[in-house]
Amino acid sequence: MVLAMKIAIIVGTAGSGKTALTHALSIYLEEKGEDYAVLNLDPGVKDDSLPYYPDINIRDYIRVEDIMNRYDLGPNGAFIATMDLIVNYLNDIRNQIMDLAPDYLLIDTPGQMEVFAYRSTGSVVIDNITNFPDSRKALVFIFDPFLCKVSPGTLISTLLLSESIYWRFELPIINALSKIDLLDENEINEIIELATHPSRIIEKESSFLSRYLEKSPLISVLVDREDVLGKKLIPVSSVTGEGIFDLFSNLLNVWSETA
Template structure:
């Protein structure tokens, strides 16, 4: 009979002990109960836990991926990072990706070979990545991590809304048992401009949720760059999104009567009303809260 030693990584928020690994394996584990001296048999399921970092261009996806990796490293967790952006320059990454889509497809090579402009080359590159899904899956298998952080492309609309994005994730993460969650990043530079830009970002997060239909964690990035009053105002409006429509009189007059559906969504939709976690990839503020919320999000997919 196989004896599986308890590993340090377990999730207290989940029922019992959950061990994290790549494939779905059910082990009959025996260990000696130190109190009673009895041998206890348990069936433990082994999962791969995946965090998919997504957000608008420049919102801080890569920086947050790096900050999360530093936190996981400090905790001694077994994780790896997958860079899924074929356009990012390797020397611009703050981390060294364990798995790098640019080993197979590079936007600059696609531009040169097919004589395309930057946008066309990026679209073509994402389509070409599908030809290398098995290569990427093989590398995930080789690393066999407990946690996989996926740093998604900077041009979110190409990844999130074209068919390639969902097809890629579905094929890439088609393992027997897996726990997946999205981390959607709110850029305070956009959210602070006006009630309309915050509303647009909330609705953008909502659309991404329905595109992938995965549990989602909302993060307000770059809080170290703003006065606390601005961050508090954004968080308070996000906590009570129905107040967005009346936060400025001109905005309320212009939009409330014309957008009854928006008003209803802001009052009742659970995705729009999710907690917005303030965080800084520079100072590390909020990273623990992001991870705690990820644990809860992963448990929702069980």
């Protein structure tokens, strides 16, 4: 079956705004009259806390709280077990996607990004449920301003996280800065300036960090990739909708580049 679907997979650290951004993108597509579907891949989210209606919901198949009870596990162990058990339902989810056959599919991913992304399950899940010959995929990696504005070091770790997510999934990636309605313009500009030109972090800092960074192989990875990373960090607010048009335009570019 040929499905020329355009798929956005929303990833980011816990609380970065994945679910809210999935919702904001769904509102945007709804308003444009597009044919889209939303897939919730978070088996631990509270049902009444989802702001959108999931057309496909992993929780219809497996829930973290059931696994906690069944195997007498704590929340983290249960989440890891749940992610591993998800492989049993991949065909069902894939079939649901094929039945809906939307033009656009938005995938909201679990809070514990480190479990989802760094255990093998995450990429296996994404590969299996989205491997339609003509589909186009892109990751949207969220920079949580409340993590990356704390210090240059936390911004660097967020950049490296984005880079490592790219290598983990080997899919085109777009970086988005979330929650900009809670920032002033200077804060937004500074985060974008430094995130897209990591070498300026060294110039800016005259501290131990700067001396360390100059010698760190990690910063040279970022600086070497500056023209790629410098691609963009798109500021968005899922509350006001600011930047969602820009984010979607970038997604369209990435999908068309991979066509």
